[in-house]
Amino acid sequence: MISVVILGNGNVATHLYSAFSKALNINVTQINSRKLSTIPSSDVTIIAVSDDAIRQVSQEIGDRKGLIMHTSGAVDINAIAGKRKGVFYPLQSFTKNAIINFNEIPFCLETSHKDDFNLLENVAKSIGKKIYQIDSEQRKKLHVAAVFVNNFSNHMYTIANDICEKNDVPFEILYPLIEETAKKAQSISPKDAQTGPAKRNDVQTIQNHLEQLNLQQQKIYQLLTKSIQNSIE
Numbered sequence: 484m485i486s487v488v489i490l491g492n493g494n495v496a497t498h499l500y501s502a503f504s505k506a507l508n509i510n511v512t513q514i515n516s517r518k519l520s521t522i523p524s525s526d527v528t529i530i531a532v533s534d535d536a537i538r539q540v541s542q543e544i545g546d547r548k549g550l551i552m553h554t555s556g557a558v559d560i561n562a563i564a565g566k567r568k569g570v571f572y573p574l575q576s577f578t579k580n581a582i583i584n585f586n587e588i589p590f591c592l593e594t595s596h597k598d599d600f601n602l603l604e605n606v607a608k609s610i611g612k613k614i615y616q617i618d619s620e621q622r623k624k625l626h627v628a629a630v631f632v633n634n635f636s637n638h639m640y641t642i643a644n645d646i647c648e649k650n651d652v653p654f655e656i657l658y659p660l661i662e663e664t665a666k667k668a669q670s671i672s673p674k675d676a677q678t679g680p681a682k683r684n685d686v687q688t689i690q691n692h693l694e695q696l697n698l699q700q701q702k703i704y705q706l707l708t709k710s711i712q713n714s715i716e
């Protein structure tokens with residue numbers, strides 16, 4: 484049995500607590516990260532708080548026994564004050580009330596001591612299947628890549644939704660295109676999957692599109708068009 488203490492009540496802490504509660508080899512306790520006076524001892528402590536609060540919470544709990552880790556994609560392992568440090572970064576977008584399938588989520592793991600990796604791997608395997616050993620430098624790069632894949636793509640959907648709403652066109656007409664774009668980026672490379680007026684250099688179509696957009700949208704359209712064209716050899 485591995486004892487796990489989770490500090491925090493946010494999106495990630497809530498989902499991790501619920502998943503670990505169902506794991507047969509884990510004994511999990513969740514603690515409010517604002518009330519850290521009595522934390523039971525544990526093999527593993529997971530600091531699942533906002534990036535900017537990780538260092539402070541880690542200092543507050545001090546060098547307690549066991550492996551201490553955070554769940555961030557963007558914060559260095561050395562933000563943890565304890566001797567046995569780790570990172571337990573689940574690479575997915577978490578929202579408290581949305582259902583999550585941990586078997587599909589990649590866990591990016593790192594430990595400061597080689598000997599601790601096994602323990603961390605066992606903790607991850609108790610709730611998931613996709614385990615990757617990723618160091619802090621790689622994780623920071625991966626996090627930037629994830630912002631492009633998720634946050635920026637989603638913002639593109641928001642712009643498309645606005646355009647549809649303004650013109651009384653149901654956004655759902657674009658659902659199959661959204662699905663196909665994500666599928667093709669995986670089945671062939673994103674670069675090979677690229678199509679559209681920028682790739683073809685259809686100057687007149689590009690001009691027509693720009694005339695339909697507001698100033699902010701025009702800037703985004705022009706920047707992305709240039710980026711697509713620059714990426715063509």
Ligand SMILES: NC(=O)c1ccc[n+]([C@@H]2O[C@H](COP(=O)([O-])OP(=O)(O)OC[C@H]3O[C@@H](n4cnc5c(N)ncnc54)[C@H](OP(=O)(O)O)[C@@H]3O)[C@@H](O)[C@H]2O)c1
Nearest residue numbers: 491492493494495516531532533534536554555575576577
């Ligand atoms: N959400 C995601 O999709 C996702 C995915 C992978 C990794 N992560 C990482 O997981 C961590 C938690 O993210 P989240 O989305 O779960 O955040 P969240 O829902 O915003 O929750 C943040 C938690 O941190 C606590 N907190 C904030 N400032 C604090 C402070 N100064 N002292 C003590 N506690 C503090 C909050 O307490 P209060 O509620 O009392 O403010 C809350 O429990 C972050 O490092 C994030 O990068 C998030």
